Amino acid sequence: MAQARSNRPLSPHLQIWRWGPAMLVSILHRVTGNGMAFAGLGLLLWWVGAIAGGAECYATFISYVWSGDAGALSAVTAILGKILLVGLTWAFFQHMATGLRHFVLDVGAGYELEANARWSSFTILFSVAATALFWAFVLLH
């Protein structure tokens, strides 16, 4: 790496570019995907493992993730749990929309600057609206 500290120009990174919708949703796709891979699948495993473990295990899961009725620690983690659940549903809808955008880009469509920016912005509108609708349904159901 003798070249590393020379005065040769470095390849530009995030701070160089002017932010645009395509760049934002590309980054969001990676962030939401990896977030779901660790936090989402971790929570899903805990959930299904708690059901398999029996009523007491499931009650512990609910206390720490949702209701917060198992002491001070669970009261704190239950707030985080609700934020996590809403965050994960948003992450899913965002990742799904940008994933569908990838399918369109994979067939070679949607690269025109204006269409690309429009559909990129639309994925964010979709994910926020779908998350709001989903939780409105769950809480009012």
Added chain:
Amino acid sequence: MGNGTSIGRVRGLGASHHGTHHWLLQRLTAVGNLILIPFLLVSLALLPAHDYATVHQWVAKPIPATALVLIFINTFTHARMGVQVMLEDYIHEEGGKVAAWLLVNIVPFAAMAFGIISVIRIALGGA
């Protein structure tokens, strides 16, 4: 070592004939998730309550149990590949690469096994 032919010099060194496999499997599992995860979200949203008895009874039914087993296979395969690409982009030291290689080749399969065993236990009784 002789110079050989150009194909002889690269054979066995890279992704020849398998280059699209990773990319294609990522798309295939994406299509699977596109069906399986909305099924899970809608089913959970439609449950009348989320107490132990209701949730246990739902998971134990054949279609939800099948869907959950497929979800564990599909999501962990998809997530494993996505995390692998992310790690390949950001980890450049040899030690880190070994750690990343262990992470993406062990954890998802262990997690997948735990999830599937849990669903089987719920579906076939025992708890």
